[in-house]
Amino acid sequence: MPAKASRTTLATVARLAGVSVATVSKVVNGRSDVAPRTRTRIQELLHQHDYVTPVLRGAPVRPSIIEVQFAGELRSYGAEALEGIVAAAAECGVSVVVSKPGRAPNWARDLVAGGRRALIAVTSVHTAADLDELARADLPLVVLDPLHLPHSEVNSVGSTNFAGGLAATQHLLSLGHRRIAYLGGPATAACNQARAHGYRAAMEAAKAPVARGYVRPGEFTYQNGLLGAAALLDLAEPPTAIFAGNDEIALGVIETARARGLRIPEDLSVVGFDDTLLARMASPPLTTMRQPLREMGRVALRTALRLADGEKIESHHIELATELVVRGSTAPVSSPPS
The missing domain is CATH 3.40.50.2300 (Response regulator)
Structure with a gap:
């Protein structure tokens, strides 16, 4: 009676296909990040060599x-x-x-x-x-x-947070604004620093001065938008536009402006960052930098x-x-x- 053939392993299929064991494992587990031609070749080899998954052999399978x-x-x-x-x-x-x-x-x-x-x-x-x-x-x-x-x-x-801060500020500059403030998140947060640097780069390139008090760090929260906007609008020369570090801050800015009788965007332009559902639900709908x-x-x-x-x-x-x-x-x- 012929000896029983040894069971096919992932390593066997990987060697025959000329790929890594990890790639064969992806195909077996239904992962999508394998090239179609490679996937087809591996599936053919699995079929040819009667590969049986561990779950069908009764062996324990590590959850993914x-x-x-x-x-x-x-x-x-x-x-x-x-x-x-x-x-x-x-x-x-x-x-x-x-x-x-x-x-x-x-x-x-x-x-x-x-x-x-x-x-x-x-x-x-x-x-x-x-x-x-x-x-x-x-x-x-x-x-x-x-x-x-x-x-x-x-x-x-x-x-691309720096590029986003740059583009948001350039948009406001293109509309004729020069008194533009940045109301951001934590001063130590890398994403906030990059957005603030983009803002400053755009202002410098346009030779638009950043007035004292126009850059205010805080938290990425609606409450920061409320309080930060109040401080900005209380300045002797308040901004005509505010670039907010995220959409929640921007909504707080809009609410503070509305409570003071200011119209958005006629009296104050506002730009957010993220493009969350909040931006589309805002009144008026929020101009923002879409973060994917x-x-x-x-x-x-x-x-x-x-x-x-x-x-x-x-x-x-x-x-x-x-x-x-x-x-x-x-x-x-x-x-x-x-």
């Missing part, structure tokens, strides 16, 4: 789960990024668990023991000790739109899976382009409000 940690409240910005993460996870056949950052002893190893393949951090801050803990647990980390520039070897996904939040979430998820599969990432930081979306909250400058 990505941990997503949000620091602070889950606001409109985070909700849109999360939609992108969840959509990409569904396409790739993995699950997502959302949590708040926790730093109990052995927290990273506990995540691995719970089936987590990678960690996506949204607006979270990781210390050197956290990074060491993740490395010891062999748990890949991807930071989405980092508030602070991560270590050079930490993988992150963001957007959902696509950033998708890229973060796919990057996390590539790291979990042991792939080499070409660049530690990926930036997606921002885009100006002009709506009803900006208009040519008129006589300054009295």
